[in-house]
Structure formats: C-alpha cells, structure tokens
Amino acid sequence: MTLANYLVLASILFTIGATTVLVRRNAIIVFLGIELMLNSANLAFVTFARMHGDLTGQVVAFFVMVVAAAEVVVGLAIIVAIYRTRRSASVDDVNLLKS
C-alpha cells in the first residue's frame, strides 16, 4: 500500500460529499456534504504533508478546520433564521429573491 490509497479515499469521500450537495434538498444535509468535502481535503493535506516530509500540510489542514468551524456557525445560524421565517429547512423553499 502506498500513500496513493489515502488520496484515492479522499477523492471518493469528496465525490460523495459533492453528490450529496447536488442531490439532497434538506439544507442541513447539504451542509453535512460540504463538511465531508472539507474533511476529505484535510485528509489529502495530511497525506501530502507526509509525502513531502513537511508539517506545513498539517498546519493548512488545521486552518481549514478552524475556517470550517466558523463557517458552520454562520451557516447553521442562517438555517435557523430561515427556518424561523419559512418553517422549512428545504433549500427549494428558499425563493425569497424571486420577486
């Protein structure tokens, strides 16, 4: 087994996350798909760090985690705010911009 296995695993996870974002319509599940994509990118970063013998990859993955945490806070707050006004967490029901 080489380190390519980890990269393939990260690719598969990224693909599943992206497909989730495209297919599902519950806003929370779409959000979870985005989290999955971020995590698979982190796995790739950690693998690259090991490949190059340089800890910078791990540090970048760390920063990705921090930014993802901030993103989750704001995104979930938006979902809650939309749910309060629209009584629904489905991304199809959010058509406020449609005149």
Add this chain to the structure above:
Amino acid sequence: MSALLSLGGVAAGPVGTALADTGRTSSAEAVLFWVIGPVMVLAALGLLFARRTVYAAMSVVVVMICLAVLYVAQEAPFLGVVQVVVYTGAVMMLFLFVLMLVGVDPSDSLTETIKGQRWISALLGIGLGVVLVSVVLNAGDFASRGLEAANTETNPVGVAQVIFGDFVFDLQVVGILLVTAALGALVLTHRERITRRIGQRERSEARILAGETLTPLPAPGVYARSNAMDVPALGPDGRPLDASVSRVLRVRGQERAVEEVHLDATAAGAARHLRDADEGLGGPEGVGSTPPQRSITGEEQVR
C-alpha cells in the same frame, strides 16, 4: 492525550523508515487502512442515502472519527485529537442541536422539483469521482519522505513551530474570523421583539376566546397489557380518543390501535366498530368522543 501521542510516536517510528526506504507503508498500517477505509465510504454513502437527517449526521460522525484514526496513523496525532475535539465534539454537536431546533422535518421528500436532477447529479458525481481518482492514480511519483525528521520533537511541537513561525499572521487573521463568526451568529439568530410579549395570561385569554378545550387533554389509555403513551384511551361511549395520544406519535404513525392491547375482545371490537362507523359516516362533530382525525393539519395543539 499523552498516551495517544506516544502511540502516534510509536506508530511513526517503523512506519517512517519503511516509508522513506520503499515508498510503501507498513503492513499494519495497510490493515488499518483497509479496515477503516470501507467503513468511511459506507458511512459517507449513508449520508448520501439516509432518509432521516439524524442518521445522516451520525454517519458523518462515524466518518470523522475514522478520519481522526487515519490522522494518527499518518503521523499527525495533533490533528487527530483536534479532529475529535473540534469536529466530532463541537461541530457535529452543533449540527445535532440545530436538528433539535428545526425538529423532524418532512421537507426532504423524494419528489424532484427539477426534472432529472437526480440523474444529472449522479452522472456529475460519478464523473468527478472518475476524474479525481484517475488523476491520483496517474500522478506516478509517490516517493514519500515520512515525517520522522519533522516530528523529532513530537508532532505538536513541530506543528506549533510552523504555526507560530511561518503562519503567525494567518493565525491572527483566523482569530479575527472566529470572533466575526461568533458575532455573526449572534446577529443572525437575534430576534427583535416587534409585537407585545405573549405571556401565560394572554395565552389563556386567547384560548378561552377561541373556545378551545380548556381542560387538559385526556391521558393515554391504561390497559391490562399496555400502559404506554401510544395507545388511545376509550371515551365513555367506547370510542378511542385520538386526542389522548401525543401529536408527534400520530404524525410519525407510531400510535397503536386499541384492539392490539385490549384483553376484552368484545370491548375492543366495539371500539373498532364505532371508530369504523365514525370514519365511514363522518359522525357528528364534537358528539361523544373526539372524532377520528387522521390527517394532521399542523394547526392542532402541541401537547
């Protein structure tokens, strides 16, 4: 934590040398990967296909814990711990809290609003997967150095030296970002009160004016073989009282019928007969027991 770190250190030792010499990982790590990898892919597919949002969230938790294990195996014990604490501990619990706030939402129905969206999405997903995997497999050179040299002073120290050396400015920017996000969440979830506060007195007055049931709703039924919330009580006329079962159970379709638990076959049969008669004829409203109301309109009282 120190045990975990030393575990990472022990795992890193032989793995690093083998990796640097041959470019292949140790067989122990291969076994770990082939155990963890399928579990992760299955859990990720659970996110894609799970009907209930809570199941999807829990499968993502599984993926994240497995990722933490892989991080530790990949000589990144610090990130493994951070993954468990930040992602599994904080982010996923935040997701579950929001799920609790939003509640059981039937919005994720199967009907497509955009025609053919699912097939196009599946095609795009498969295409993306094929492209990514083929790029990785065709990349060719996977000569690996391992992190032995970088991790000589333990992994957290090495990571800290990079963060507070090369990335110190980025760290401060990220700190500002976190404060901004916290403020943003406060602002987004803040609700300005634009109407008068509705307290207990206003609620009771509105209830009396609306002519609703003033007394508490009837308690669920107590039978010889069941004393649970999901069985309706019988009214004085022998009809099952629908209002005696919690609305949530009725929405989920988890209520049981009287005849399933009633020992007295004649009484149960009578209850069923009366209920069927009510449903068939649409018996007089408000006479005797509550008329059976199978369609939940959302306007009912939450008990």
